[in-house]
Amino acid sequence: MQLLIDTQILVWLVVGDKRLQPVQQEALFDPGNQLLVSAAIAFEYSDLRARGRLPVDEPLTELENRFGISVIDFPAQAWRIAAELPKIHRDPVDRMLVAHALIDEMTLITADADIRRYPVPCI
Numbered sequence: 001m002q003l004l005i006d007t008q009i010l011v012w013l014v015v016g017d018k019r020l021q022p023v024q025q026e027a028l029f030d031p032g033n034q035l036l037v038s039a040a041i042a043f044e045y046s047d048l049r050a051r052g053r054l055p056v057d058e059p060l061t062e063l064e065n066r067f068g069i070s071v072i073d074f075p076a077q078a079w080r081i082a083a084e085l086p087k088i089h090r091d092p093v094d095r096m097l098v099a100h101a102l103i104d105e106m107t108l109i110t111a112d113a114d115i116r117r118y119p120v121p122c123i
Contacts, residue, residue, distance in 0.1 A: 002034045004101045006110040007044050014056045027123050039074040040096040075103050089114040
């Protein structure tokens with residue numbers, strides 16, 4: 001399964017946070033799953049890291065190697081879908097993540113209740 005990881009889950013994965021649900025942990029560590037980070041999330045993670053707003057200081061390139069994560073390009077056509085999504089979530093990066101998952105038919109792995117309100121598969 002292709003799992004598109006949101007920023008919070010990415011951080012929780014790195015620090016081993018207990019808020020990761022068992023089903024999320026199982027999905028993240030299942031070797032049959034492909035762990036993906038959208039370029040939009042890669043930017044957000046890197047920006048937060050540069051501003052000292054994360055509990056970790058690992059560059060994304062280290063996480064790619066450590067967890068087998070792949071950063072994937074944000075599809076050009078996703079901006080239109082993101083712009084047209086209902087404003088359930090106020091964060092435009094999270095709406096971009098939802099649009100990316102919809103276009104590429106991926107499952108989002110998120111703890112964000114607002115993201116889960118969109119018509120996209122979530123773990």
